[in-house]
Amino acid sequence: MFMKPATAKISSSALKHNIQVIRHKAPKSKIIAVVKANAYGHGVVFVSSTLAPLVDCFGVARLEEALALRSNGIIKPIVLLEGFFSAKDLAILAVNNLQTIVHCEEQMQALEQSTLPNPIKVWLKIDTGMHRLGVHLEQVEHFYQRLKNCKNVLPQIGFISHFSRADELQSDYTQRQLDRFLSVTQGKEQERSIAASGGILFWQQSHLEWIRPGIIMYGISPNDIVGQQYDLKPVMTLTSSLIAVRSHKKGEPVGYGGSWISPQDTQIGVVAIGYGDGYPRNIPMGTPVYLNGRLVPIVGRVSMDMLTVDLGQGCQDKVGDEVILWGKELPIEEIARQTGLLSYELITKLTPRVITEYID
Numbered sequence: 001m002f003m004k005p006a007t008a009k010i011s012s013s014a015l016k017h018n019i020q021v022i023r024h025k026a027p028k029s030k031i032i033a034v035v036k037a038n039a040y041g042h043g044v045v046f047v048s049s050t051l052a053p054l055v056d057c058f059g060v061a062r063l064e065e066a067l068a069l070r071s072n073g074i075i076k077p078i079v080l081l082e083g084f085f086s087a088k089d090l091a092i093l094a095v096n097n098l099q100t101i102v103h104c105e106e107q108m109q110a111l112e113q114s115t116l117p118n119p120i121k122v123w124l125k126i127d128t129g130m131h132r133l134g135v136h137l138e139q140v141e142h143f144y145q146r147l148k149n150c151k152n153v154l155p156q157i158g159f160i161s162h163f164s165r166a167d168e169l170q171s172d173y174t175q176r177q178l179d180r181f182l183s184v185t186q187g188k189e190q191e192r193s194i195a196a197s198g199g200i201l202f203w204q205q206s207h208l209e210w211i212r213p214g215i216i217m218y219g220i221s222p223n224d225i226v227g228q229q230y231d232l233k234p235v236m237t238l239t240s241s242l243i244a245v246r247s248h249k250k251g252e253p254v255g256y257g258g259s260w261i262s263p264q265d266t267q268i269g270v271v272a273i274g275y276g277d278g279y280p281r282n283i284p285m286g287t288p289v290y291l292n293g294r295l296v297p298i299v300g301r302v303s304m305d306m307l308t309v310d311l312g313q314g315c316q317d318k319v320g321d322e323v324i325l326w327g328k329e330l331p332i333e334e335i336a337r338q339t340g341l342l343s344y345e346l347i348t349k350l351t352p353r354v355i356t357e358y359i360d
Contacts, residue, residue: 003241003320006277007355010042012050014233018217019054021231025200026207032079032193034214036061041347042218042235045072046358052076059212063089066098079123083107090114101125101160103133108146116152123158126184128177130164140184158191166198167223178206197222201230220343226331236347237327242319244270245311254308255300260285267311271323276304278350279325280341287338290324292317
């Protein structure tokens, strides 16, 4: 008997395949591979090392993430997608050859007032309609000129923005954002990026010089359609094991609070994964797992270390059998649809207790 607890199997071949798909969709664009949040829960060292020969740049959210890449031998360009948080960070950026976004007056002033060992590459973030970060459209020329005149900034300025509704194919808002972006950058350096995952898949005209794949790089769709329909392969398969198979009587409850009562005699399987591993506690009963070639429903409440599934009468399942929570056999997009949770949230909330296995 061998039982393996919660395990995330990460496939390098799937990751490479997805990059090839992305290259095919935007053959004229350079790639900023987004590896923030521990590469969307997939392991930033493994993912960045696998992708380093295949992409042109890496994108992160925090300085600490960029330094982790550098300390693990990544020499490709790295851009801080939220910019720097303190003027003291600028010297670290300069020494480590890191690029930064500038999205506000405070960052601009810090750049102008600092003394750095060498100038750094800057991308000007433009608010085209997300209304989260970025300078307003009417401020672009003012900030651009200040960046051009700043001794701490390399001459080639990049321009970057972000779609807020790229997955809404019937809306004209994405095209309006793109039109604004093209208008305010017209006649300036042609180093522009606005397309993230949704833009790459659905808005070919937005690809421009640089694209920024995030969730699709990991084989997951940014909308409700399963990523495999876009020829993407899931990079992560989340598995665990059956640690018990129990006879269960009709009319008896299972788990905390007795929230599920069996309508018939059945077999209950206990799976070694719970909210202590990052599997959501409030996941609806009936959410499936994949076991021995079929889907079986979760019943009862998810607890810290275990969840229970209804195996049905006469099942042949046994202790030690592998259970797939999501992966090729059970797309994470389907779990997201049934639970009302985002795929992004599901993959990034896994805890360090989950074993990580890097395969092929």
